[in-house]
Amino acid sequence: MTSQAFEAHDHRSCIAAGVASAVQICAERNLQLTAARQRVLEILLSEHRAMGAYEILEHLRAEGLGSQPPVAYRALEFLTKNGFAHRIERLNAFIACSHLDNAHAPVFLICRACERVVEAEANAAQGEIDRVARRAGFVVERAVREAEGLCPACAPTA
Amino acid sequence: MTSQAFEAHDHRSCIAAGVASAVQICAERNLQLTAARQRVLEILLSEHRAMGAYEILEHLRAEGLGSQPPVAYRALEFLTKNGFAHRIERLNAFIACSHLDNAHAPVFLICRACERVVEAEANAAQGEIDRVARRAGFVVERAVREAEGLCPACAPTA
DNA sequence: GATCGTATGATATAACATATCAACCCCATC
DNA sequence: GATGGGGTTGATATGTTATATCATACGATC
Numbered sequence: 268m269t270s271q272a273f274e275a276h277d278h279r280s281c282i283a284a285g286v287a288s289a290v291q292i293c294a295e296r297n298l299q300l301t302a303a304r305q306r307v308l309e310i311l312l313s314e315h316r317a318m319g320a321y322e323i324l325e326h327l328r329a330e331g332l333g334s335q336p337p338v339a340y341r342a343l344e345f346l347t348k349n350g351f352a353h354r355i356e357r358l359n360a361f362i363a364c365s366h367l368d369n370a371h372a373p374v375f376l377i378c379r380a381c382e383r384v385v386e387a388e389a390n391a392a393q394g395e396i397d398r399v400a401r402r403a404g405f406v407v408e409r410a411v412r413e414a415e416g417l418c419p420a421c422a423p424t425a
Numbered sequence: 426m427t428s429q430a431f432e433a434h435d436h437r438s439c440i441a442a443g444v445a446s447a448v449q450i451c452a453e454r455n456l457q458l459t460a461a462r463q464r465v466l467e468i469l470l471s472e473h474r475a476m477g478a479y480e481i482l483e484h485l486r487a488e489g490l491g492s493q494p495p496v497a498y499r500a501l502e503f504l505t506k507n508g509f510a511h512r513i514e515r516l517n518a519f520i521a522c523s524h525l526d527n528a529h530a531p532v533f534l535i536c537r538a539c540e541r542v543v544e545a546e547a548n549a550a551q552g553e554i555d556r557v558a559r560r561a562g563f564v565v566e567r568a569v570r571e572a573e574g575l576c577p578a579c580a581p582t583a
Numbered sequence: 584g585a586t587c588g589t590a591t592g593a594t595a596t597a598a599c600a601t602a603t604c605a606a607c608c609c610c611a612t613c
Numbered sequence: 614g615a616t617g618g619g620g621t622t623g624a625t626a627t628g629t630t631a632t633a634t635c636a637t638a639c640g641a642t643c
Contacts, residue, residue: 273561301590320630335593340631356514357569359599359630374557379566387561389553396552396572399532399545403431404577408537411515411571414554419562459621479598493624498600517599517630 273378273385273418278315285312288367289351298349303332307342308363311352316382317360355384357413362386374412380421431536431543431576436473443470446525447509456507461490465500466521469510474540475518513542515571520544532570538579 289308293300300308310326311318324339332338343361346352352363355375365386366373372391377384389412391397400407417425447466451458458466468484469476482497490496501519504510510521513533523544524531530549535542547570549555558565575583 273563299589303591333591336631337593337633338591341591356571359517372553374554376558376561376563378563385561385563387557389557391553394553395530395547395549396532396570399547400534400572400574403534403543403545404580405431405534405536405543405572406575406580407572408574409572411569411573412554413514413569414558414563414565414567415569416558416566417564422562422564457620461622477599491623494600495602495624496622499622 273376273383273420281315282309282312285309285363285367292349292351292367296349298345303327303338304342304345306330306332307339308346308351311346311361311363315362315384317355317358317362317377317384319358319360323361353386355413356411357415358384372410372412374414376418377413377415378418378421379415380417380425383418385418431534431541431578439473440467440470443521443525450507450509450525454507456503461485461496462500462503464488464490465497466504466509469504469519469521473520473542475513475516475520475535475542477516477518481519511544513571514569515573516542530568530570532572534576535571535573536576536579537573538575538583541576543576 286305286309289300289305292298306327307323310323320336320339320343323343324334324336327338328334343352343354347354347361350364351367352361353373353375354361355377357377362375362384364373366388369388372389372394374387374389375384376387391410394410394412396410396412397407399405444463444467447463448458450456464485465481468481478494478497478501481501482492482494485496486492501510501512505512505519508522509525510519511531511533512519513535515533515535520533520542522531524546527546530547530552532545532547533542534545549568552568552570554568554570555565557563
């Protein structure tokens, strides 16, 4: 997946590849990818948009994997803590990671029309956040880089 | 105020200058800086940290300026829409603008220890968000640039 | 088989945000 | 001075997101 991932693609492979990578990484790192956790990852992978915790919870509930908010939040915490998913602060919602392979400083492009969210790779060291932080003597532990606007498909019609 | 504003300073002037600027700008643009709106701005200016809508509402309530959530959210909407305050997405909270003078692409540095939030100026065109968006053909309407970590005062002790 | 760590289950509540409708006020115009 | 429109406010209710807390289950290890 490239940074221009607003384009059409074989989406089944997104899900399959994402789950397969997660399974392998969890095995390597002795992380427990339990049924609920894996299912939440699949749910997130099933769409290139951010999903709220309660939307995810509805799926889990329908499948008998849990019905109370902490069920979803615990799975999401596991996934985000270990890099399998990201939280989109602007939307108070979550999305599967598109770049499981490499450590990264993701930038998210959020289309307000079609709701698609694309995760692109940035070079943190060249970004304005790090430049500003360095100048101020501030130690960055987590950086949020999100843009909201219109994707190439939606911009013309809007 | 510079981008190193974690430093000590005459804080009374922050409040006075901020309100005075807002009064002037509202006059110029025919914006109504009503009692509640001005008071919310003062409340935000009174601390260099982000405040939640309900925390602000408590102040308003104590002063007889309103007691229900919409009162706070309406004032905050006015202030953010017109650039007198900013929303910190990471915290679901709000902070007074430190750079009323110039149009800007703010970067926020959020100290998780002392809770101070500093607004620094970035050069949007040089940032990673805009670079990535340009490459993807994405039209940015709003960009979120927030770093969470430790300020120069808190980093040593943590 | 006792203990420990990790994960789940279950209930309640905190925190953040908006929809809706009625009332009010200013002020521009007739 | 009456009329009407725009913006603002008041009040109620509700929707949405997130966490605290306590209890339970289960496998690993000693």
